[in-house]
Amino acid sequence: MGGGHAPGDTSHGDRGHAHHDAPYEPVFVGAVKDELTEILGRYPTKMAALLPALWIVQRERGWVSDSAMAEVAQLLDLTPAYVKGVVTFYTMYHQHPVGKYFVQVCTTSPCGACGAEKVVEAFLKHTGCGELGATSPDGRYTVIEVECLGACGFATPVMINEEFIESVTADKVPELLTQLP
Amino acid sequence: MGYPHTSHPKETPVLSQYFGDPGARSLDGWKQRGGYRALEKALGMSPADIVNEVKESGLRGRGGAGFPTGVKWSFMKPGDGKPHYLCVNADESEPGTFKDREIMRWTPHALIEGAAIGAYAIGAETCYIYIRGEFTEPLRVMNAAVKEAYAAGVIGPNAMGTGKRIDVHVHKGAGAYICGEETALMNSLEGKRGNPRIKPPFPAVAGLFGKPTTINNVETLAAVPHILNRGAAWYKGMSRGNPKSTGTKLFSVCGNVAKPGNYEVEMGFPFKEFLYELCGGPLPGRRFKAIIPGGSSVPIQTVEEAEATVMDYEGFIAQGTMLGSGGVIVFDDSQCMVKHIARLARFYAHESCAQCTQCREGTAWTTRILERIERGHGTMADLDTLLELADQMTGKTICVLSDSCAAPIVSGIKKFRSEFEAHITGKRCPMGATAAA
Ligand SMILES: Cc1cc2nc3c(=O)[nH]c(=O)nc-3n(C[C@H](O)[C@H](O)[C@H](O)COP(=O)(O)O)c2cc1C
Ligand code: SF4
Ligand code: FES
Numbered sequence A: 001m002g003g004g005h006a007p008g009d010t011s012h013g014d015r016g017h018a019h020h021d022a023p024y025e026p027v028f029v030g031a032v033k034d035e036l037t038e039i040l041g042r043y044p045t046k047m048a049a050l051l052p053a054l055w056i057v058q059r060e061r062g063w064v065s066d067s068a069m070a071e072v073a074q075l076l077d078l079t080p081a082y083v084k085g086v087v088t089f090y091t092m093y094h095q096h097p098v099g100k101y102f103v104q105v106c107t108t109s110p111c112g113a114c115g116a117e118k119v120v121e122a123f124l125k126h127t128g129c130g131e132l133g134a135t136s137p138d139g140r141y142t143v144i145e146v147e148c149l150g151a152c153g154f155a156t157p158v159m160i161n162e163e164f165i166e167s168v169t170a171d172k173v174p175e176l177l178t179q180l181p
Numbered sequence B: 001m002g003y004p005h006t007s008h009p010k011e012t013p014v015l016s017q018y019f020g021d022p023g024a025r026s027l028d029g030w031k032q033r034g035g036y037r038a039l040e041k042a043l044g045m046s047p048a049d050i051v052n053e054v055k056e057s058g059l060r061g062r063g064g065a066g067f068p069t070g071v072k073w074s075f076m077k078p079g080d081g082k083p084h085y086l087c088v089n090a091d092e093s094e095p096g097t098f099k100d101r102e103i104m105r106w107t108p109h110a111l112i113e114g115a116a117i118g119a120y121a122i123g124a125e126t127c128y129i130y131i132r133g134e135f136t137e138p139l140r141v142m143n144a145a146v147k148e149a150y151a152a153g154v155i156g157p158n159a160m161g162t163g164k165r166i167d168v169h170v171h172k173g174a175g176a177y178i179c180g181e182e183t184a185l186m187n188s189l190e191g192k193r194g195n196p197r198i199k200p201p202f203p204a205v206a207g208l209f210g211k212p213t214t215i216n217n218v219e220t221l222a223a224v225p226h227i228l229n230r231g232a233a234w235y236k237g238m239s240r241g242n243p244k245s246t247g248t249k250l251f252s253v254c255g256n257v258a259k260p261g262n263y264e265v266e267m268g269f270p271f272k273e274f275l276y277e278l279c280g281g282p283l284p285g286r287r288f289k290a291i292i293p294g295g296s297s298v299p300i301q302t303v304e305e306a307e308a309t310v311m312d313y314e315g316f317i318a319q320g321t322m323l324g325s326g327g328v329i330v331f332d333d334s335q336c337m338v339k340h341i342a343r344l345a346r347f348y349a350h351e352s353c354a355q356c357t358q359c360r361e362g363t364a365w366t367t368r369i370l371e372r373i374e375r376g377h378g379t380m381a382d383l384d385t386l387l388e389l390a391d392q393m394t395g396k397t398i399c400v401l402s403d404s405c406a407a408p409i410v411s412g413i414k415k416f417r418s419e420f421e422a423h424i425t426g427k428r429c430p431m432g433a434t435a436a437a
Helices: A009-018 A030-040 A047-061 A066-075 A080-089 A116-127 A170-178 B027-032 B037-043 B047-057 B069-074 B100-106 B108-121 B136-151 B182-189 B218-230 B232-237 B271-278 B303-307 B313-318 B337-351 B357-374 B380-392 B401-415 B417-426
Strands: A101-106 A141-146 A158-160 A163-165 B085-090 B126-131 B156-159 B164-172 B213-217 B248-255 B261-266 B288-292 B327-332
Touching: A030 A047, A047 A066, A047 A080, A047 B164, A047 B182, A066 A080, A101 A116, A116 A141, A116 A170, A163 B136, B027 B108, B027 B136, B037 B108, B037 B218, B047 B069, B047 B108, B047 B218, B047 B232, B069 B213, B085 B108, B085 B182, B085 B218, B100 B108, B100 B136, B100 B218, B108 B126, B108 B136, B108 B164, B108 B218, B126 B136, B126 B182, B136 B164, B182 B213, B213 B218, B218 B232, B261 B271, B271 B303, B288 B303, B337 B357, B337 B401, B337 B417, B357 B380, B357 B401, B357 B417, B380 B401, B380 B417, B401 B417
Parallel strands: A101 A141, B085 B126, B085 B213, B126 B164, B248 B327
Antiparallel strands: A101 A158, A158 A163, B156 B164, B248 B261, B288 B327
């Protein structure tokens, strides 16, 4: 929020730029466009479909580029600057490409009391990411620390993409990683 | 049933009865377990009668503030010619709290049923369930359940065949603790940044899309079908003698405790018995040191205070804290309180929406000072500065996130001052949590 980016967001700068050269292909065509139309029917304003539309972009493209923000802005009668202001407010929209596996580890106090820091260390070590927010050289992993995931009794919860894994301990990390396709 | 442990005989499982029972998830399974009878009954009653029944039950909001639910509903005026909305607050992001998650994962139709009854009672045709984006499994389960409920005609343009329209939509959040604050949630739903609004106007006058709106927590709404099925008197009877705190409450328990998980007990249950019997006490060889009983935003209790507490709204206040969201965080004697209080301050600094100066500056500044003390670089004067800042952060901002950051700092310094002083005089963490750099 205030400064609510994942630490190390800037480390993706290079990879982000690589995408600017190819011509932009719109996200909302065909079935995806229909999906948005259905969503618009749930709300009395177009603006209310903004978060759902951004989720669709991220599902289709893996991240939310400036061009995609412009596309969403046009579809919902908003300005690109407005859309960017919303995107940057929330922590879950990626403004840069991330690794194939985006790993989020909760380190808020309750999990911290149960060894979350060691889990983070284990992920950084075994993924080859080295530091928080950086993507591993093979492009497979990005690891970040996040605030309470709402599963504090199952310390330490970890999210890998859409997968929510409970009760992760440092020693379980290597096996978890080898199970990923 | 229980989850992840089996129910303790001293629990009173009402909401948690089917936790861990995958058969309860489907519409058919839910109906076999008595589901949707309350909705059918409700749609045959007048909205005013439902509101009165809920008022009579004594049910209070389970999202943190404990406002009487029936009274909140009575602020809505059905038939005023305006669209009304019901928002379900499923943003559950308060550190220590993970009960709404279990309600949605195991009994999605309990929430849909409670929400549909609530919507009808306040004259709303549309209900939005705002679920935090990180809750991927609850989102999947809720989306599937809503789809099923539409297909069966339980909700939709002709809910339960009564000709009444009740639409229910799941809305996915995108990562922001502040969106659990009711007006921030409404802004977020409208496609805006999740900044809390200045009140008044209150949501019942101008809420979502500027229209009269009620917002309720998941657990609050999940209790409503039981109240309609079994009556207000039955619900009120589940309390240990305090008529202001009635019914059962789900407490999420985490941290350094033998059996973390959710426990459902009658209001007024003794906290000591709860911690040592139900939750299994401390881990082997350890002793409890500090308890935050209502999610990270309430004052920290010493073990002595916790052991003297009865678990209801008034009982927690009598022992210097609040029931809050019912997220019980336990720290044992292996933990450094300075480190945890610093980490909690960092949480609030990260989550501040930054529109109020006292909050934006206060959360960041207190975090810096606390982390400095933790590293062994603090001074005694820092403790006074922290208390002064905390005072500036309390009661002066648009929402209470700022106050929530101050609560553990003030109570922490008051009750664990010797740990702060040991960091300052010894120039390092005495527990070795952080060596002096
Ligand atoms: C910073 C902040 C975060 C909050 N987060 C939540 C939350 O995640 N879930 C919730 O139900 N209430 C949360 N609340 C409380 C809501 O503002 C509101 O009181 C509640 O949803 C009302 O529902 P109830 O009357 O059923 O409790 C939060 C409040 C604040 C100030
Ligand atoms: S108190 Fe903090 S979180 Fe609440 S509105 Fe003000 S700046 Fe935002
Ligand atoms: S503190 Fe880690 S999930 Fe809540």
